[in-house]
Amino acid sequence: ETGVTQSPTHLIKTRGQQVTLRCSSQSGHNTVSWYQQALGQGPQFIFQYYREEENGRGNFPPRFSGLQFPNYSSELNVNALELDDSALYLCASSLDRNTGYTFGSGTRLTVV
């Protein structure tokens, strides 16, 4: 097991720009989820991918989109960035729907 790694660790973007965050999941983990964590809050579910297809989505607008690749890596794309998008973005993977999720250390996004 190599854990869940995310890149970059920190990022500063300007309002209106687009951003892509990346995640490399543990080998064999078919399920990957993305979460947004604002300062002082618990993580909020954005969406989940299972075998390269989105199979669950939280209360986030369509400008939040993602991809999952066959090599267990995934991306979170956010278009038309807003100041409120500033947060820690977390990627989590699991072997299947019934096992615990392993989280990465996150990407700290600041929108100015």
Place this chain on the structure above:
Amino acid sequence: EDQVTQSPEALRLQEGESSSLNCSYTVSGLRGLFWYRQDPGKGPEFLFTLYSAGEEKEKERLKATLTKKESFLHITAPKPEDSATYLCAVQAMYSGGGADGLTFGKGTHLIIQP
């Protein structure tokens, strides 16, 4: 809508002083209740999953219990290295439109003073 409420928001204990953290939840059929530990600037670290009322799990100084409405994380004789934010999350039984995701509480910020 699934909801998780954690209390207290913050807790300061002396080293060796045992206590409990509470997680109250409402969910449309519980698939699992999760406890995570989160250190500043890092992602949550998995501690326990509980699946049914009456279940208990232990790991070192931590013990998690589950009822139909709440879960407790008991910390026995804590040490300064136990200082962290402890997050509780639930996952609903029925999928569809985001039900597979975890619903987290805001966490309890625990400080253990030497």
